[in-house]
Amino acid sequence: MDNKEIFERITPIFTKVLEHNNFKLTETTTTDDVDGWGSLTHMIIIEEIEKEFNIKFKLFDLMTMDNVGDLVKSIQSNIS
Numbered sequence: 397m398d399n400k401e402i403f404e405r406i407t408p409i410f411t412k413v414l415e416h417n418n419f420k421l422t423e424t425t426t427t428d429d430v431d432g433w434g435s436l437t438h439m440i441i442i443e444e445i446e447k448e449f450n451i452k453f454k455l456f457d458l459m460t461m462d463n464v465g466d467l468v469k470s471i472q473s474n475i476s
Contacts, residue, residue, distance in 0.1 A: 410441060413440045414431075415432070416432065418431065422464065425464040445467070451474040
């Protein structure tokens with residue numbers, strides 16, 4: 397699965413959890429770039445992504461994610 401396909405599947409999750417779409421989700425997007433993306437909504441986003449892709453992130457992976465690009469890479473490594 398390529399980045400484009402992953403972005404197509406995670407963007408609606410971000411929109412649903414954050415309850416708005418006033419952001420452009422890119423590989424460099426961070427929590428600082430999106431209104432309402434705090435620690436609680438972050439964990440909800442992670443949980444929803446795990447359900448969507450039927451994966452479970454490792455704690456180390458979660459701790460080393462700095463942006464959406466890192467998230468996408470972690471998804472790719474978990475589904476391959």
